[in-house]
Amino acid sequence: MTKIKSLFVSLLLTLGISTAIAGGHGSTLDVVKERGKVMCGSNTGLAGFGAPNDAGVWEGIDVDVCRAVAAAVFGDASKVEYVPVTTKVRFTVLQSGEIDLLARNTTWTLSRDVDLGLEFVGVNYYDGQGFMVPASLGVSSATELDGASVCIQVGTTTEMNLADYFKANGMSYESVPVETNSEADAAYTAGRCDVYTTDASGLYSSRAGYPDPSAHVVLPEIISKEPLGPAVRHGDSEWADIVRWSLNAMIIGEELGITSSNVEEMKGSKNPEVLRLLGVEAGYGAMLGLSDDWAANILTQVGNYSESFEKHIGPNTPINIQRGLNALYKDGGILYAPPFR
Amino acid sequence: MSTNVFRRLLFDEKSRSLIVQAFVIGIFAVFIYLLVQQTATNLDKRGISSGFDFLSMSAGYDISIRLIPFTSEDTHLRAYFVGLLNTLMIAICGCFLATILGFVVGVIRLSSNWLFRNIAYVYVEFTRNVPVLLQIVLYYSILLHLPKIKQAIVLFEGFYLTNRGLYSPLPIIKDGFSIVLASFVIAIILSIFIKKNLKRKQEQTGKQYPIFLINSALIIFTPIIFYYIMGMPIEFEIPVLKGFNFKGGMVIRPEFIGMLLGLSIYTAAFISETVRSGIISVSKGQREASQALGLKSNLVMRLIVIPQALRVIIPPLTSQYLNLTKNSSLGIAIGYADLVHGFGGISLNQTGRAIEIMLMVMLTYLTISLIISLFMNIYNKSVQFKGNA
Numbered sequence: 001m002t003k004i005k006s007l008f009v010s011l012l013l014t015l016g017i018s019t020a021i022a023g024g025h026g027s028t029l030d031v032v033k034e035r036g037k038v039m040c041g042s043n044t045g046l047a048g049f050g051a052p053n054d055a056g057v058w059e060g061i062d063v064d065v066c067r068a069v070a071a072a073v074f075g076d077a078s079k080v081e082y083v084p085v086t087t088k089v090r091f092t093v094l095q096s097g098e099i100d101l102l103a104r105n106t107t108w109t110l111s112r113d114v115d116l117g118l119e120f121v122g123v124n125y126y127d128g129q130g131f132m133v134p135a136s137l138g139v140s141s142a143t144e145l146d147g148a149s150v151c152i153q154v155g156t157t158t159e160m161n162l163a164d165y166f167k168a169n170g171m172s173y174e175s176v177p178v179e180t181n182s183e184a185d186a187a188y189t190a191g192r193c194d195v196y197t198t199d200a201s202g203l204y205s206s207r208a209g210y211p212d213p214s215a216h217v218v219l220p221e222i223i224s225k226e227p228l229g230p231a232v233r234h235g236d237s238e239w240a241d242i243v244r245w246s247l248n249a250m251i252i253g254e255e256l257g258i259t260s261s262n263v264e265e266m267k268g269s270k271n272p273e274v275l276r277l278l279g280v281e282a283g284y285g286a287m288l289g290l291s292d293d294w295a296a297n298i299l300t301q302v303g304n305y306s307e308s309f310e311k312h313i314g315p316n317t318p319i320n321i322q323r324g325l326n327a328l329y330k331d332g333g334i335l336y337a338p339p340f341r
Numbered sequence: 342m343s344t345n346v347f348r349r350l351l352f353d354e355k356s357r358s359l360i361v362q363a364f365v366i367g368i369f370a371v372f373i374y375l376l377v378q379q380t381a382t383n384l385d386k387r388g389i390s391s392g393f394d395f396l397s398m399s400a401g402y403d404i405s406i407r408l409i410p411f412t413s414e415d416t417h418l419r420a421y422f423v424g425l426l427n428t429l430m431i432a433i434c435g436c437f438l439a440t441i442l443g444f445v446v447g448v449i450r451l452s453s454n455w456l457f458r459n460i461a462y463v464y465v466e467f468t469r470n471v472p473v474l475l476q477i478v479l480y481y482s483i484l485l486h487l488p489k490i491k492q493a494i495v496l497f498e499g500f501y502l503t504n505r506g507l508y509s510p511l512p513i514i515k516d517g518f519s520i521v522l523a524s525f526v527i528a529i530i531l532s533i534f535i536k537k538n539l540k541r542k543q544e545q546t547g548k549q550y551p552i553f554l555i556n557s558a559l560i561i562f563t564p565i566i567f568y569y570i571m572g573m574p575i576e577f578e579i580p581v582l583k584g585f586n587f588k589g590g591m592v593i594r595p596e597f598i599g600m601l602l603g604l605s606i607y608t609a610a611f612i613s614e615t616v617r618s619g620i621i622s623v624s625k626g627q628r629e630a631s632q633a634l635g636l637k638s639n640l641v642m643r644l645i646v647i648p649q650a651l652r653v654i655i656p657p658l659t660s661q662y663l664n665l666t667k668n669s670s671l672g673i674a675i676g677y678a679d680l681v682h683g684f685g686g687i688s689l690n691q692t693g694r695a696i697e698i699m700l701m702v703m704l705t706y707l708t709i710s711l712i713i714s715l716f717m718n719i720y721n722k723s724v725q726f727k728g729n730a
Binding site: 088091092095111112115116117137145148149159160162163164167173174175176177178179186187191192194 | 389403412482489583585678687690691
C-alpha cells in the first residue's frame with residue numbers, strides 16, 4: 001500500500017506543479033527583475049537584424065530593442081539572454097512564458113495580435129515583401145516572373161502574399177518551401193529556384209552574405225505591408241508599456257538629436273521634452289515602474305534609432321539599406337513616436 | 342458481516358490485484374482529465390482561440406508537390422489531404438524500394454563472393470549507423486548540384502534531369518484506352534486460371550510447366566497487342582523548356598527523390614539484416630535434403646528456404662515499414678510537402694491551432710501505422726506453419 005500511496009502523492013505533486021507553471025504568471029516585470037535578465041526571443045541568424053557577430057555577441061536592430069529594454073529595467077544593456085527561435089515556434093515560446101519579449105522581424109497582423117494572445121507594442125522596421133533574382137536572368141520586374149520557381153520560407157505571411165500576388169497577376173509559379181533562411185540561401189544559390197522571396201530586409205541581409213552580391217538584384221515591386229515589431233504576451237499591459245516606450249525612447253532620441261555620445265551634455269538642454277526624456281525632470285520613470293534615468297540609460301548604452309540603424313543595416317554596412325520608409329516623419333519617412341509627456 | 346466481505350476482498354490475491362488495477366486506472370483517468378481541463382483553461386485565460394473551425398477556412402498558400410489539385414483558395418482540410426497523400430506516396434514507394442534493395446543486399450551478404458559480400462557489409466554498417474536525417478539532407482544536397490534548368494541533361498528524348506527534378510513525357514489517355522485496360526485485367530484473371538490448372542496437372546502427372554513464363558508473356562503482350570489494335574490510344578505530352586521552367590510533361594521533384602533515396606537506403610540496411618537472419622534460421626539440413634532430392638539451387642531457394650525464412654522475416658519487417666512511414670515526417674528538413682510539412686507546419690502557422698493540428702497529425706500517423714500492422718499481421722499468418730505441425 002505504501003507504494004500506491006507514494007504514487008498518489010507524486011501524482012498530486014506533478015499535478016500541482018504543472019498547475020503552478022501553467023497558471024502562475026505574475027507580473028512580467030517582477031519576474032524579469034528577480035531573474036536579473038531579460039529573456040529575448042531573437043532570430044536564429046539574420047545579419048543586421050539579429051545574429052551573433054564574430055565574437056559571439058548578438059547584434060542587430062531587433063537585438064537593440066532587447067538591449068534597450070534591459071537598459072531601461074536594469075540600467076545595463078547587456079543583461080539579456082537571447083533565445084534563437086524559428087518562425088514556427090516563436091509564438092508558442094512567447095505564449096508559454098519562456099521568453100519575455102519577441103524581437104525577431106515579426107509582422108504585426110490582426111490575427112496574431114488578437115487570435116494568438118500576443119500584443120504588438122510598436123514597429124521598429126517598416127518592411128515589405130520583395131523578390132530577389134540572379135541578375136543574369138535579365139528580369140527587371142516581378143510581373144515577368146510567370147512560370148518561375150520561387151523559394152519561400154514556410155510559416156510566414158509571405159506564403160499568402162505570394163499566392164495572392166501571382167493569382168492577382170494571372171501568373172503561375174512553383175513554390176519551393178524551405179524551413180530556414182540559410183536553407184533558402186542554399187536552394188536559391190544552387191538554382192533550385194529562380195526567385196527568392198521574403199521581406200525585402202531579409203533579401204538584403206541574405207544578399208550581403210553571397211560570394212558576389214552584385215550578381216543578384218532585388219526587384220522594385222514590394223507586394224505587402226510588413227510592419228515588423230516587438231511583441232509581448234497579451235494581458236500584462238505594464239510590461240507591454242515598458243517595451244513600447246523603450247522603443248519609443250530610441251525614436252524620440254533621434255527626433256531630439258540625443259545620441260549615445262551627448263547624453264550628459266543634453267541634460268543641460270533648455271528643451272523641456274529632452275529634460276523629461278533624460279529624467280532630469282523626475283517622475284516619468286516611476287510611472288513605468290522604472291528609475292528616472294531609464295531612457296538616458298537606453299540612449300547611452302544602445303543609442304538612438306538612427307545610430308542603431310546606421311550601425312547594423314545602413315548604407316555603410318554590407319546590408320546596405322536606405323532609411324526610406326524608416327526615416328523619421330519629418331525626414332520623409334513614417335517613423336513617428338507619440339510625444340513624451 | 343460486511344467488514345468480513347471487505348476483508349476477504351482485500352486479502353484475496355485475485356480481487357486485490359483487480360482493485361489495485363482499477364484504482365490506478367482511475368487515477369490515470371483523473372490525471373488525463375485534469376490535464377485537458379487545465380490546458381483548456383490556460384488557453385482560454387491567455388485569449389488563445391481553439392477549435393476545429395479553421396479546417397473550413399481557405400488555406401491561402403500553394404503546394405507544388407501534390408497528387409490532387411490544390412490552389413491557395415482551397416481549405417485547410419484539403420491541404421490536410423494533399424499532405425496525407427504525399428505521406429502515403431513516400432511511404433509506399435519507400436517501403437517498396439527498401440524491400441527490394443533489402444532482399445538483394447541480404448542475399449548478397451550471404452554470398453560466397455568475398456568482394457560482393459564485403460561491399461554489402463560496408464553498405465549495411467555505414468547506412469544503418471548514420472542518422473537518417475543526415476542521409477536525406479546529403480542526398481538532397483547532391484541532387485541540388487545537378488545541372489541547372491538551362492543546362493538540363495537529356496537522358497532520352499523527352500526525359501530531362503535537372504536540379505529541379507526529373508522531367509518526363511506525360512501520357513494522355515484517349516478514347517479506346519479503356520479496352521486496353523480491360524484486356525490487361527482479363528489477362529491477369531486468365532493467368533490465375535492457367536496457374537491453377539497447370540498446378541493441378543503438375544500434381545497429377547508430376548510434369549512441370551513454365552507457369553511463370555507463360556503468365557508473364559500473357560500479361561505483358563495482351564495489352565500491347567490491344568494497344569496497337571485500338572490505334573495507340575495514348576499520346577505523350579513532351580516537356581518543353583519555356584521561360585523559367587519546363588512546361589508540360591511530368592516532373593518528379595528532387596525533394597521527393599531525396600526523401601525516397603534517404604528513407605529506402607537507410608531502411609534497406611535494416612531489412613537486409615532481417616532477411617539474412619531469416620535465411621540463416623533455416624536449418625542446413627533442409628537445404629541439403631532438398632539438394633539430395635535433386636532440386637536446382639534457385640528452386641531450393643524459392644521452394645524450401647524462402648517460405649521458411651519468411652516466418653522469421655515478416656515480424657521485424659513490419660516494424661521496419663512502420664519506422665520508414667514515421668521517418669517520412671523528416672520531409673520537413675528538405676521541403677518535401679508531407680503531412681507534417683504542409684498541414685502540420687504551414688497551416689499551423691497560419692492558424693496558430695497547434696494543439697488541434699498536432700493531434701490530427703498524430704492520430705493520422707497512428708492510423709496509418711495500425712493499418713500497416715494489420716495487413717502485415719494478416720500476411721504473417723498466411724506464411725506461418727499451417728495445420729497441427
